[in-house]
Amino acid sequence: MVYMAPKKESGGTGNKRVVMNRGAWTAEEDRKLSEFIEVHGPKRWRNIATKAGLNRCGKSCRLRWLNYLRPNIKRGNISDEEEDLILRLHKLLGNRWSLIAGRLPGRTDNEIKNYWNSHLSKRINAKEKTREPPPQPVQDVAPPSREGCPEAALPEEDRGATGDGNPCPEFDMNDFFDFSAEGSYGLDWVNKFLELDDNHLNH
DNA sequence: AACGAAGTCAACCGCTAATTT
DNA sequence: GAAATTAGCGGTTGACTTCGT
Missing domain, CATH: 1.10.10.60 (Homeodomain-like)
Structure with missing residues (x-):
């Protein structure tokens, strides 16, 4: 698809404003x-x-x-495996696209985000509608402190497997992801994660 | 064939965090 | 330590395409 440049000018203040190119790259x-x-x-x-x-x-x-x-960029054709991984990682991490993309070699956060918004989120919503769980009572009591836990920044509904009432207690995200080694594309962690998730689903 | 609605996705925006001066 | 600059992130926009009528 060819995306044509929107005919807008950049903003800016003062008289001497520089008009930047915007829109599609040539x-x-x-x-x-x-x-x-x-x-x-x-x-x-x-x-x-x-x-x-x-x-x-x-x-x-x-x-x-x-x-x-960037070299090694994959475009389009997200495989079933990749899609499955995105779904699982999103369940775990929420909308942290860059983190999810970092675990999918050659994929960008923007692509994952777009794919999620246009494909997966709808599918998830449709699924959820079919099972319509009863509404949970609102709790006034603040949850225990989650300092240092990357999931703490997530909205409650996005915290997934590591939230309170953790359905997968053997999983510790801090232990699981080596956040100091972002960008490493080793696949061991993937296998580990999928194994844990499968085990959880089978219980 | 024509039209509108819905879907797609590249690019922009606003913000925060990290780094440099 | 403060201010300025740079990098990075997630949310949103909007032009184009595809689909349904």
Whole structure:
């Protein structure tokens, strides 16, 4: 699909406003950006934007690189395995797309997010409607402190397997994910996770 | 064939966290 | 330590495509 640039101008204050390119990237812009990053690396995006001769903001360059131009990017055709993994990880992590994407080699957070919003969320909603659980009474008592737990930042409904009343007590997310080693694409953790999840489902 | 509704997805926005000066 | 800059994230927008009537 070819996405055409919206005909908008960038905002900005003052008289001397610089009008940046917006909207869809052209092949020429892609080439400039790729070539520049190949030489200088993906650092200092504002510099990249100006020095590569791109009339774009740094943010836009960064996004373009991360989502499309970066090497080893997979596009489209999300496999059943990947879809299953996304579903399970979302159950576990909530809307933390970058974290989920980090566990799917070649996939970007934006792609996962879009895929979720356009495919999976609807499917989930449809499923939930068919079983319509009785509403839970609202609790006034604050839950125990979850300091240090990455899931603490999630809304209650997204906390999934590690929330209170943990249906999978043998699972400790902090132990499970090595958050200090983001970006490692080892698949051991995947197997471990799927094993645990399968066990849980079979109980 | 024409039209509107729904779906898709690239790109932007606003915000926070991390890093640098 | 404060201020400025940069990086990164999730939510949202909107142009285009596809589908249903």
